[in-house]
Amino acid sequence: MSVSFVIDPLDFVQNTGIHHGKIPVDALVRLHDFLFDKEGELIYQISGQFDKHEKPGLHLEIKGKIHLICQRCLGKLVHTVDLQTFLVLAKTEAELDQADEDDSADAILSTPSMDVVSLIEDEIILSLPISSCHTEGECSAQELESIKDSLTSKTQSAHPFAALLALKKTN
Ligand SMILES: [Zn+2]
Structure with missing residues (x-):
């Protein structure tokens, strides 16, 4: 055309x-x-x-x-x-x-x-x-990186006593 x-x-x-x-x-x-x-x-x-x-x-x-x-x-x-x-x-x-x-x-x-x-x-x-x-945040190459980041940060923040502590507070 x-x-x-x-x-x-x-x-x-x-x-x-x-x-x-x-x-x-x-x-x-x-x-x-x-x-x-x-x-x-x-x-x-x-x-x-x-x-x-x-x-x-x-x-x-x-x-x-x-x-x-x-x-x-x-x-x-x-x-x-x-x-x-x-x-x-x-x-x-x-x-x-x-x-x-x-x-x-x-x-x-x-x-x-x-x-x-x-x-x-x-x-x-x-x-x-x-x-x-x-731009950062829109790029899917970036997205993969940030998914990886959030996975690692989640495992780090899941402190074994955190759940226990939450349980204690509600009682
Ligand atoms: Zn991109």
Whole structure:
């Protein structure tokens, strides 16, 4: 299954274009290597704007949930995607190099037919954590550890006189 939404980005900005839609995770093929499964969908909004220096750019918002793989237990890890980014459109390679030197803004090379879905896929992949793990208490690798811990602590706390003492108190 593949989806695409192709724009001429400079035209899109000139017309102050705005577009929103949904993409099934299943359609983002390059993302699949990072995923536990292909369930879910992402919603996005793209709008053409000029930045404060009058440079054309694309404002992109992406939201949704994807399922990553926990590096510790290899289980399903729900990851919330909540991205907002402004990408300056460079018209030439030289302009792109120049923009790359400026750390305050990300730039992309503008091509007459740009696939927004592919752009969204890039942005999500770039945003992924290098190593993803469940938080403590949510990880099943952790769970095994804590079950073991509680078993040992139970045997330790079961003092032979504790029951006797409890019996004495009720009398
Ligand atoms: Zn885990």
